[in-house]
Structures are given as structure tokens and as C-alpha cells.
Amino acid sequence: MDASLRRSRLRRSAPVLTAVAIAALLSGCSQSGPAAPKGSPSPSASNVQSSGSVTDSLQSDYQRVIKNVLPSVVQIDASASLGSGIVYDTQGHIVTNAHVVGNERTFKVSASGSSSAVTARLVSAYPEQDLAVIKLDSVPSGLKAARFGDSSKVEMGQIVLAMGSPLGLSSSVTQGIVSATGRTVSEGRGGGGTGATLANMVQTSAAINPGNSGGALVNLDSEVIGIPTLAATDPDMGGSAAPGIGFAIPVSMVKTVADQIIKSGKVTDSGRAALGITGRTVVDSGYQPAGVAIVNTNPNGAAAKAGLKPGDIIVRAGGTDITTITSLTEALAADKPGQKIQVTYNRDGVRKTAEVTLGEV
Template identity: 70%
Template sequence: MDVSRAHARTSRLLLALTAAACAAALVGGCTSAGGASAPERSTQAAAPLAANDLEDDYRAVIRNVLPSVVQIDAAESLGSGVVYDDKGHIVTNAHVVGQEKSFQVTAATGGQPVTARLVSSYPEQDLAVIKLESTPQGLKPARFGDSAAVDMGRIVLAMGSPLGLSGSVTQGIVSATGRTVSEGRTGGGTGATIADMVQTSAAINPGNSGGALVNLDSEVIGIPTLAASDPEMGGGSAPGIGFAIPSSMVRTVADQIIKDGKVTDSGRAALNITGRTVLDDDYEPAGVAVVEAPASGAAGKAGLKPGDVITRLGDTEITTITSLSEALASHRPGDKVTTVYVRGTATEKVEVTLGEM
């Protein structure tokens, strides 16, 4: 699946508004001896009551969370962010901050922009932390939920600044969990391969990146990051397929950056090689050639050398750098994995104890 970054600047906008309606299931009317149809009336009354309750839930979540969402303007991009603590730290995507060090931040609830500075960026997980020079009135830290408890079918809201429309909210459900998704490098993407992402049907549009994916308990369960694109539509976005970095990973990365100024423990498995995709005689991707394998790294310790071509990691066939990254994303540092590789004309295999990214 191809994915495209969900941030951009735009000067013209066409909005398509889609109405959603809730309807109660129809049941056969049971008429009393007097000809009254009481069950039918109660069904009709229950439908608007249920809709009103859901609307009230939505409004409560928006009131609770929107003061924790900001718009981030960088020199070449526009995205969103989430207030992480009461010291002015804001978590967002690495592809939103790009190579910039200074930003203009505006609260989703309005007000004047405030300058923020980069604390650190971690492109490998597409996360970054910036810090406000002063905290605008009305901003408050978000409450982060347990992403491990997120399951399919849960109603979620996505909050951010799609196409520069600050404080916008879309709704959907959790479509799936545990997705491993690779981000391209074109147009400012980080090229990250991210595991355990939350898939959602809530609209993730350019500018939503770095914002909040929220449950009905007003908890941030993820950071919207990627929208799927369909190559058959010329790379256009595939409606209703977006991905968010789970809140557990957001907290892990943000806490380290705030404490140490960088990520000191990624928890991400690695072969510790520099590699490149190689093609077979039919010009099809056929493996990953080892360009560098330091003796102190996982692959080097296992005996892999420059020139070896990795074709399988565990149960996964390896044809490209992306497929290797996705295979590693399902493992942890210290895991022992059988690795198949080609050296010259011989196919070999070796057990590699994975290192850390």
C-alpha cells in the first residue's frame, strides 16, 4: 500500500460535506385491542434520543480536547500538534517540522500565534517535540489513553488543521489495529516504517498530521500521520483509510526527548547494516544487498559481509529495503531470527541476534 503524508499548504479549497444519519431498526408494529401502536411510537422516540446522546458525547469530547490541539506553521509546511504537558511541550510528526527549528503555533480555539522551538525530531518513528516560548491562555495538556486497549469498531474523532482549517473535527471508527505502514521519502516524508499503527475511517487530510485521534472518553489514542493513496488514481488519497501512531509509542518517544533531548531507547529492532535493493535479471526486486555491516552490529556479529544479498528474514521474503524494514518492525531488539542470504552463487543462512535501531 502506498501512503502519502498528511500535511500541505493550500490556497484554494473545495469542501464536500457529507451528512450522516442515525436510524433505529424498524420492527413490525404490534397493535393493541384498541388499535394503538405503542411499540412503534417508542421506536420512533428512541431514535432521536440515541442520536442526541451521541451528539452530546461528540460535543463533550470536542470541548475537552480541542484546547489541547494546535496548528503548526513551518516555512514549507503546515500541520497540527498536541499539547503534551503544562511546560509548553507539543508533540507532532517529524515530517511536519521537517528541517525547521522555529515555528508559529496557533491554538485550535483561536488567538495570536506563538513562537515554538524544536526540542528534537525522531524521523525513524515520524515523531517530534517542540516547545512554546510562552503558553497561550486556554491551552491545556491532552490526556493520553492506552492504545493497547483500542479495538476495532470504537468511535473516534480526528482533530487538527486539515488544509489550514484550524480546529476541524472529523469522525469515524477504528478500522483495524497493528498495521505496519511505510512512509515514502518524496515531498518531505521521513521514509519511516512504523509498526502497530491504528487504522481509522476518520478523514485524515493534508494538515491533520500531528493532531489528535481521540476516543469518546476524551483520550488521545493516536497521532494521525498518514493517509493511504491509490496508485490507480494517480496517487490520490483513498478515502476512509488513514493511520495514526499509537499513543503508547508517542509517550515513549516524547518522554525520552523531553528528558534527554533525544531518543535513547527506540525499542526498534535492527540488523545494523546499510543496504540497497537489488534487481534480478528480469529487473524485479530480488533482495537487499549489504553495503556496510560494521563488526559491532547485529549482522556483522553474525558473519554477514558487504556484497551479501539478504532474501529472507524469519518467515518473511525480503525483496526491497521497505520489506526488510517492515519485517524488522515486527521484532524486538534481542530477538534471534534466521536470516537467508546469497553470497556469490551460494545460498546461506545464519541466526542473527537483532540489535537496536
């Protein structure tokens, strides 16, 4: 995909201007032919009635889901930015994006329909997966935790709703479908980003705008299936939004990280594969990216144990050609610690291959 990615946290220093345009298109049609018996519904009337029934049913589903889930979606107000979060449990833990909390440790949290904010403090952030948990200083009466779904049941074509505070408009809802699953995307470090490479992301057509970060991507069973995190931008249009292309962290990773942070105050088992190296992108004679040079290795890391050493240039990992640090990170993002992969590298102009048992970040 020839698009870059932007985080959907809203910086408070920027003014917010919202324009809403509504257009209505009315059309009519007539049909000629034999007249229907008196009192019989015309085919067009039957179609309209059937269509109306389906529309009413779907609208009822939307309204039911919004009523069930929106009370569990909050707005997180930091000193320099704002984003969204999800009530994780009745003890006051809120899960959100690491780039929403940034380097701050205290926040104001507003629930849907509430006119007052509750203070909250950071429990821990895990920038490697762009997730964080904060905890309310006091738990409001009737605090409702969200219900989380099953990542294995998320499929293309499912209708989803994105809930959060886009452009600071709290308790907003947009609608779309699951466009794809299993995407691997990388976010930049500029503008407060974590630079994380995120695997198994859910791609959605539901609109994700600044302020949506950390909110809820929800199915029609009122289950959270992901946390909206990134929106694509089109570099050919000056970095403006690429409509209908957004990404959410899958609920399986959300629960894995949040449970560890709540239990231990940190992530103790990342589940993310690593080679145990520090590397840099190298270029060929045409100044094109041509691989990742190993600068140093962890003596107990996967690469060192497999015989790789500083100066080697990695050009392939598993089934993926490697040209840059980002491509290497993305190739490893879908792998697991303990998994064995073939790594192809150049040493002193000679191409070699090693079987590497991956370590953990």
C-alpha cells in the same frame, strides 16, 4: 493493500479550496394491518423513539469529547507548511510529526479558539518514527495538556475522532472507527517526508487530510490514542485519496519518544531493531526485486556478529520473504532489539541461514 501513502502536512504554497456539499434524503413509509388500540404507541413510533435516544446519546458523547480535547489540539504554522500538534504538558511542550516541522526550528502555534499565535522552537525531531517535540516560548494561562490513553486497549470497531487543521481549517473534527491495529506502513521521502517505516500503526476510517498531521486521534473517553500521520492514496486513480484509509502513530510510541526528547533533548533508546547493515535492492534475471544485497556491515552490528558479510543477499528475515529494502525495513519494524530471528541469505549461489540477535537503530 494496493495503495500508496501520503503525508497529511499541508504545504502553504498551494491554494486552499474547500467545497462543502450537503444533501438531505427524506423518506416515509406506511404500514397496513390491524389498527393498534387507541392511545397505544405504534411499533414504528417506538423504534423511532428508541433510535432517537441512541442518536442523542452518541451526539452528546461526541460533543463532550470535543469540548474536553479540542483545547489541547493546536495548529503549527511553519514558513512553508502547516500541520497540527497536541499539548503534551503544562510546560508548553507540543508533540507533532517530524515531517510537520521539517528542517525548520521556529514556528507559530495557534490554540483552538485563539485569535493570536504563540512562537515555539524545536526541541528535537526523531524522523525514524516521524515524531517531534516543540516548546512554546511563553506558556499561555490555562494551557490544557491532553490526556493520553493506553495502546493495549485500542481495538477494532472503537469509535474515534480525528482533530486537527485539515486544509488549514483549524479546530476541525472528523469521525470514524478503528479499522485495524498493528499495521506497518512506510512513507516516502519526497515532498518533505522522512522515509520512515512505522510499525503498529492504528488504521482508522476517520478522514485524514493535509494539515491533520500531528493532530489527535481520540476515543470516546477523551483520551488521545494516536497521532494521525498518513492517508492512503489509490494509484489506480492518479494518486487521489483512498477514502476512509488513514494511519495514526500509536500513543505508546508517542509517549516513549516524547518523554525521552523532553528529558534528554533526544531519543536515547529507540526500541527499534536493526541488523547493522547498509544494503541495496537487487533484481533477478527478469528484473524483479529479489533480495537485499549487503553493501557493508557495522563491525559491532547484529549481522556481522552472526557471520553475514558484504556481498550476501538477504532473502528472508524471520517469517517474511525479503525482496526490497522496504520489505526488510518493514519486517524489522515489528521486532525488538535483543530478539533472535532466522535470516536466510545467498552467498556465492549457496543458500545459508543464520540466527541473528537484533541490535538497535
